[in-house]
Amino acid sequence: MHPIRRLLPVVALTGAALALSGCGGDTSSGTGDAGSTTTVTATPSRDASASPSAGDSGSSAPASPRGPAGCTTADLEVTLSAGEGAAGSTFYAVRLTNSSDSPCRTGGFGGVSLVGAGGRQIGAPADRTAKETATRITLRPGQAAEATLQVATAENFPAGRCRPARAKGFRVYPPDETHSVFLARPTTACRNASVHLLSLKPYQRAA
Structure with missing residues (x-):
């Protein structure tokens, strides 16, 4: 034991x-x-x-578990309205249409500038106005957002100050994007960057 x-x-x-x-x-x-x-x-x-x-x-709005990815330039068809003149300016509607197969998010401000030969920017880019109305928008395929672009007439300014130059059109950056789209619209620009011809409102859902 x-x-x-x-x-x-x-x-x-x-x-x-x-x-x-x-x-x-x-x-x-x-x-x-x-x-x-x-x-x-x-x-x-x-x-x-x-x-x-x-x-x-180039988007700063990647996919989120709470919503769709940000709209890239490749997702969007970018167009410009014919323009309406009033009070020494021409007003355009910059339209972003979701041409992809999936919803995407956009809204707020993009970028717009006048460009000449070779795509060189002429003068100052568009000022951002009505910032308090900026909002995020989800676009389903086929839906669109629009922003109002005001372009002051270059001839309103003394030639010595404006230093006029012929622009071939607009370079447009959708919100949160570094890839742009060129929209042909010949006009007169000001080489003097202290003369601000362009102003842009936030994108809103289009009717």
Whole structure:
């Protein structure tokens, strides 16, 4: 009886040691696999797949779990109305139509400037007005947003101050985009950047 009682703790201790040794081996192997394959590799893959998308499109409004991705220039058909003259200015509607197969988000301000030969910008870009009305808009395929562009007549300013130049049209950047669209509309621009001919209101949902 007594020898058997003395052996039991030794057997139990040996079993526990074996169990601990087995767990340690599994943990070491699992950590190595997870660190090199699952955690280290998989996590950057998700980040890398998102970054080129935003970088290629130039958009600062990537996909969100709470809504669709931002509209890229490639998603949009950009057009300009014929224009209506009033009080020494011409007013245009810059229209962005979602020509993609998916909803996308836009709204707020884009960029507009007058350009000449070779796409060179002439004078100052459009000033942003009515900022309090800026809002985000979701456009389903086929839906559009519009912004009012006011272009003051260059001849309203003394030639010595304006330094007039012939512009071939407008360079238009949709909101949150670095890729532009050229819209041909010959007019007179001012090379003097202190003369601000253009002003742009925020994009609103088109009727």
